[in-house]
Amino acid sequence: MNTSTLEIEEKKVNKTEIIPGAEAVLKCLVEEGVDTIFGYPGGAIMPVYDSLYSYADKLNHILSRHEQGAIHAAQGYARASGKVGVCFATSGPGATNLITGITDAMIDSTPLVCITGQVASHLLGSDAFQETDIIGISMPVTKWNFQVTGAEEIPEAIAQAFYIAKSGRPGPVLIDITKDAQQKTLDFSYAPCKRVRSYHPYPELKDEPLRAAAKLINEAKKPYILFGQGVILSGAEGELKNFIEKTGIPAASTLLGLSAFSTKHPLYVGYTGMHGNYGPNVKTNECDVFIAIGMRFDDRVTGDVNTYAAQAKVIHIELDPAEINKNIKVDVAINGDAKQALQALTQLVNQNSHEDWVEEFHECDRIEMEKAIKKSIDPEGAQITMAEVVHKLSVFTKGKSLIVTDVGQHQMMASRYYKFDEYKSHITSGGLGTMGFCLPAAIGAKIGAPERQVIGIVGDGGFQMTLQELGLIMQYEVGVKILILNNEFLGMVRQWQQLFFDRRYSFTKMQNPDFIKLAASYNIPALQISDRSKLEDGFRSWLEPEGPGLLEIIVEKEENVFPMVPSGSCVSKIRLE
Amino acid sequence: MKQKEYTISILTEDKPGLLNKITIIFNRRKINIASLNVSTTEVAGVSRYTLVVSLTPEEVKKIVKQIRKVVDVLGSFYYQENEVYYREIALYKFSVDMYKNNKELEQLIRNHGAKVMAIEGDQVVIEKTGSKQETHELYDALQPFDLMEFVRSGRIALSKSKRRTEAFIRELETSNSNALSIKEF
Numbered sequence: 001m002n003t004s005t006l007e008i009e010e011k012k013v014n015k016t017e018i019i020p021g022a023e024a025v026l027k028c029l030v031e032e033g034v035d036t037i038f039g040y041p042g043g044a045i046m047p048v049y050d051s052l053y054s055y056a057d058k059l060n061h062i063l064s065r066h067e068q069g070a071i072h073a074a075q076g077y078a079r080a081s082g083k084v085g086v087c088f089a090t091s092g093p094g095a096t097n098l099i100t101g102i103t104d105a106m107i108d109s110t111p112l113v114c115i116t117g118q119v120a121s122h123l124l125g126s127d128a129f130q131e132t133d134i135i136g137i138s139m140p141v142t143k144w145n146f147q148v149t150g151a152e153e154i155p156e157a158i159a160q161a162f163y164i165a166k167s168g169r170p171g172p173v174l175i176d177i178t179k180d181a182q183q184k185t186l187d188f189s190y191a192p193c194k195r196v197r198s199y200h201p202y203p204e205l206k207d208e209p210l211r212a213a214a215k216l217i218n219e220a221k222k223p224y225i226l227f228g229q230g231v232i233l234s235g236a237e238g239e240l241k242n243f244i245e246k247t248g249i250p251a252a253s254t255l256l257g258l259s260a261f262s263t264k265h266p267l268y269v270g271y272t273g274m275h276g277n278y279g280p281n282v283k284t285n286e287c288d289v290f291i292a293i294g295m296r297f298d299d300r301v302t303g304d305v306n307t308y309a310a311q312a313k314v315i316h317i318e319l320d321p322a323e324i325n326k327n328i329k330v331d332v333a334i335n336g337d338a339k340q341a342l343q344a345l346t347q348l349v350n351q352n353s354h355e356d357w358v359e360e361f362h363e364c365d366r367i368e369m370e371k372a373i374k375k376s377i378d379p380e381g382a383q384i385t386m387a388e389v390v391h392k393l394s395v396f397t398k399g400k401s402l403i404v405t406d407v408g409q410h411q412m413m414a415s416r417y418y419k420f421d422e423y424k425s426h427i428t429s430g431g432l433g434t435m436g437f438c439l440p441a442a443i444g445a446k447i448g449a450p451e452r453q454v455i456g457i458v459g460d461g462g463f464q465m466t467l468q469e470l471g472l473i474m475q476y477e478v479g480v481k482i483l484i485l486n487n488e489f490l491g492m493v494r495q496w497q498q499l500f501f502d503r504r505y506s507f508t509k510m511q512n513p514d515f516i517k518l519a520a521s522y523n524i525p526a527l528q529i530s531d532r533s534k535l536e537d538g539f540r541s542w543l544e545p546e547g548p549g550l551l552e553i554i555v556e557k558e559e560n561v562f563p564m565v566p567s568g569s570c571v572s573k574i575r576l577e
Numbered sequence: 578m579k580q581k582e583y584t585i586s587i588l589t590e591d592k593p594g595l596l597n598k599i600t601i602i603f604n605r606r607k608i609n610i611a612s613l614n615v616s617t618t619e620v621a622g623v624s625r626y627t628l629v630v631s632l633t634p635e636e637v638k639k640i641v642k643q644i645r646k647v648v649d650v651l652g653s654f655y656y657q658e659n660e661v662y663y664r665e666i667a668l669y670k671f672s673v674d675m676y677k678n679n680k681e682l683e684q685l686i687r688n689h690g691a692k693v694m695a696i697e698g699d700q701v702v703i704e705k706t707g708s709k710q711e712t713h714e715l716y717d718a719l720q721p722f723d724l725m726e727f728v729r730s731g732r733i734a735l736s737k738s739k740r741r742t743e744a745f746i747r748e749l750e751t752s753n754s755n756a757l758s759i760k761e762f
Binding site for chain 2: 135136139140143144147164196197198199200320321322324325326
């Protein structure tokens with residue numbers, strides 16, 4: 001070896017530099033392809049924020065108004081962009097304010113990397129100012145967490161954090177970094193994490209269950225597909241469509257599966273669960289083969305598990321082995337990624353059609369239309385209904401908008417009446433049911449998918465839980481459209497009080513501020529509508545201009561969401577009215 | 578469904594915080610852990626957790642899979658009583674006078690397969706290994722002799738399978754599938 005090649009070799013090896021831990025954090029993020037961070041500074045994370053001052057050209061930091069706003073925005077960003085959402089917060093209250101969002105991301109499988117500052121390592125455990133054991137607190141609600149107390153640990157911890165957050169079934173990861181680790185220097189070099197020996201995110205597909213599933217599907221007379229968010233997370237929308245079209249099997253969606261498959265497809269038979277459509281709920285208990293794809297049999301989907309699809313052979317395509325046989329006993333478990341599993345399974349199944357069986361779903365649709373939908377979307381009363389607004393919005397936007405919802409009646413109306421015709425167009429807090437999710441998540445979604453029209457649909461209750469994040473729309477000129485459906489009630493709780501608690505409306509009535517004036521104080525164009533005849537024009541003046549806009553619609557106070565499967569009931573005993 | 582006593586054996590990376598990550602999975606379901614032991618294994622950097630819990634067959638399968646999901650858990654297995662070799666150790670403390678003044682005590686200890694671990698100052702400590710039932714029988718037998726203190730360890734257990742920890746870890750390192758580690762041994 002001559003001296004010049006030796007020098008080159010040496011340069012390669014010495015491709016390191018001495019920098020503070022705080023800067024290393026940012027370099028790691030840049031290496032991971034991060035360009036957007038949502039966060040809020042404070043004492044223990046100040047070194048990182050100080051370094052961030054010189055990274056403004058590489059990293060776009062969005063300052064929320066509350067850490068909960070930052071994390072929900074990071075969730076919306078991650079779900080709209082498909083990238084890992086990144087969130088900064090300080091120690092103590094900063095870190096604890098992230099917990100709701102972390103929990104939400106955990107249960108809805110959203111990839112996040114949260115970086116929290118921590119008191120200096122010599123103060124750990126001493127009840128120092130703004131010290132909290134965030135590692136202990138976040139343990140049950142993170143996919144992985146880790147405390148860094150030495151600057152030299154930073155690159156490996158962050159590399160592992162990104163790998164774990166985004167691989168397999170995604171989820172939130174928290175890295176807690178003591179202030180001294182941010183301040184001390186390290187010899188920086190970065191290598192992305194490719195493997196953790198205890199963690200195998202992608203199980204190998206096995207032939208045997210695939211063949212068993214294909215046999216059941218090929219012999220089935222009344223097969224039925226229920227797909228969930230797993231399809232979106234694995235990017236399997238094309239594979240799902242091929243599978244459905246080849247087998248001719250009617251397919252329904254879970255709440256989080258919405259927009260994985262066009263609602264306009266002739267084999268799409270609706271959405272399932274507590275406020276889902278009549279057909280898929282009733283037919284769950286009539287089908288002979290039930291094919292669950294990338295979903296986890298949440299109790300809001302199954303109702304009474306003992307009667308749920310009890311007559312059917314159940315096939316479960318699922319990445320997370322802990323979800324298999326957790327709530328519903330399955331006959332064939334295909335443990336693997338939805339995209340791969342559907343590709344393989346589609347090869348093994350016969351071209352088929354089930355016209356008479358699909359027609360049974362359409363018959364159910366007619367019953368639902370007659371008994372529930374018609375009076376919701378075309379009400380007799382003078383007041384506008386939530387269902388009517390969503391239905392008309394869906395028509396107005398041709399089902400092409402990215403819809404972000406909060407939690408409650410408006411959420412169920414949106415999932416029922418927005419006819420999604422664009423892939424990956426629905427973001428909601430499903431598993432955790434976090435009120436206050438919508439506004440920050442919609443802001444994050446718009447930042448993550450600026451080319452999309454992002455509409456946040458929220459109730460008057462949920463809006464007031466995180467309304468401070470209107471400041472983000474103003475400061476960063478986020479062109480998100482907000483729709484408040486105002487019934488001056490915590491509507492879903494009120495509905496349950498009406499149906500199950502003898503109309504005792506205990507603390508569900510709300511006196512609200514003037515949302516239009518509120519929006520005006522943030523320089524957000526806003527409009528209030530209470531008259532049905534003004535709806536269409538209202539949509540136009542709200543949605544057509546570039547930039548943000550808020551539309552408040554005064555809706556019927558005591559509207560109920562129907563159909564409904566009462567909590568814990570058999571799904572085929574769904575109430576239509 | 579009826580509950581049974583299971584031994585849960587977990588192989589993990591030797592890292593701080595893991596004990597907590599494992600126990601909260603039981604805590605969430607309000608399951609009482611009857612005993613717990615953490616030890617090293619014959620493989621450097623790998624720890625073994627041994628827990629004893631009473632669960633239904635359904636519950637134990639779900640719990641073991643949820644434990645396996647924790648990053649840094651290498652393997653998680655459950656066994657019924659006849660599938661493991663297991664032991665607990667118990668210590669019993671008396672005053673020296675009590676021990677000296679009761680000749681039948683020595684016989685009793687021998688009959689139970691126990692032994693004197695230490696005689697120091699005015700105290701005697703007896704040691705007995707065996708099943709929980711065996712150490713408890715000795716406890717009952719010693720009660721009349723003014724037992725000063727009693728303690729029993731958590732169960733330690735080795736499965737009767739032919740698996741070697743080292744081979745298991747090696748397979749884990751080379752395999753892409755996690756099916757291996759959730760397989761019921």
